[in-house]
Amino acid sequence: MLIKTGVLTGNSPRVSVFSRNKQVLRLFCSSDACYTAPSIDTVLDLVSKQHWSKLKTLLQRTSSNTLLQKLLSSGADPELILRYLNWSHKKLNLWHTLDLTLTLLHSLANAKKYSKIRSFLDNLVRHDKSFSISSLFHSLSMCNGGICANSIIVDMLVYAFVKNLKFDLAFEAFKRAGDYGFKLSVLSCNPLLKGLVTESGIGKMEFMYHEMIRRRIEPNLISFNIVVNGLCKAGKLNKASDIMKDMEARAISPNVRTYNTLIDGYCKMGRIGKMYKADAILNRMVANGIHPDEITFNILIDGFCKDQNVSGAMKVFGEMQGQGLNPNVVTYNSLINGLCSDGKLNEAIGLRDSMLCSGLKPNVVTYNALINGFCKKKMVKEAIELFDDITRQGIVPNVITFNTLIDAFCKHNRMEDAFALRNQMLDRGVLPDVFTYNCLIAGRCREGNLDAAKKLLEEMESKDLRADLVTYNILMDALCKKGESRKAARLLDGISEKGLNPSHLSYNKLIEGYCSEGNLRAALNVKTRMEKERRRANIVTYNVLIKGFCKERKLEQANRLLNELLEKNLIPNRTTYDIVKEEMMEKGFVPDIEGHLYSIWSCS
């Protein structure tokens, strides 16, 4: 077919394919002047009867492009021609030019044989490794197929890219389609929007949404729900609310999924009072006549649990049942995880038993939460027993099960056991991921064995696993603790070079490192740098710096930093209070923070 030769790509193979075909033709003409090409009717008859071996013998001396050209101009059933094309590619490894292939696709579009185009393009995309969208679109626009047929083909091509997880190509095709005036539909745009949410930054999804509106590709309810979900997952809740206004303007009413998505967004926002906001959306939903479903309740229950309010979650659990809605495995898993995080392991196990009583089967997520609960309570022996128990029951441990236990071993200085478990997961066909390596790297760092940690970093990268922000923060922390803050600073530079955004934690660790080395100037420079890189110093940054200055007996400067954080409306926390008390006041220094003393003391 076209792809393997590069005909579609417009690269150098284009020349080789054409010259090859010409050579083949010349050879036939000179060696056998008496050769008569088979009639189109004969070819079509053999194709329809699927007499492939006869056809193969008959076509031995025929140019595939010439034959396809004749078939197309004969007005034969395009489905039959497609059958020939698929066979010639698969069995004879014969290639055809881009223009001829597109002509066939046009015929199929005009005959409304859409499923045939879909599967052809799917096959094309699946096997292609060097696809040039611009050459394809150019040829398509030059063909006489009509804008409608072209749009259908391009729409299906975008869908084929998405289906084969080639999101970059799908996105490029979407953008180019606009340049050529091919009009896409929600059938391809919605899957691509969703792909962009999960695959890359939210920026591309936002661009695509606005571009859809500009190009008058009318988003439907599903498009809006995908966009709301993407924005919520990216923490852009205000923008998600704006989308609700866009829906209103287009007379599209949000449904239970829209509201659930938004409620979930607020639940996961991680701010004080988030559950009040989530509750406000719930009230708006009910006022608009949309009834909460099982998923709404699950979202709220999980929200309360993550807010460390398991009793609130239990109330919602009761209300859910009161409304005649049945809790499912997800409901119980959220509650069990909430109880485990709260250290209430017996209650969590009790809930697992209630699950069984009500006919629900706990799954690997349930047990991962329980195993994690044991690990966090330093009950590693019990965690392992549970692991063995569920394995015997036939529950297949996943990468999270292994990571949880590996982390527990690492934190208990049992590195041998951690690596043995890593080998066990490999034996069971569970591949270690970045989490696994981060746990192991952190374990090696805790031992003070930075060389072994770096070896693990190399090993993970050799397995195509990219180190993430957590990996770098672990390594920076280890270097700082070893008194090698300058090396940690170089690692911080490396984070940005790898296209990752250093977090507050990254900067704060380095500031802490410099402070513990007494290099206060370097620590302040890091603070200036983080502010330049639009990462506002937070309360931890100030606590670390104030403590650093206090340790070096530079109390006036520490006092200035204290005033600075208050001027920036940052709220002092318990640590701030302890530093002020122990490092300043108990040493006879009264901080000059008039007017703000109350907020400092109120933290106690």
Place this chain on the structure above:
DNA sequence: TTAGGGTTAG
């Protein structure tokens, strides 16, 4: 024919 919920690391 495409949209929403639960488990792990710094």
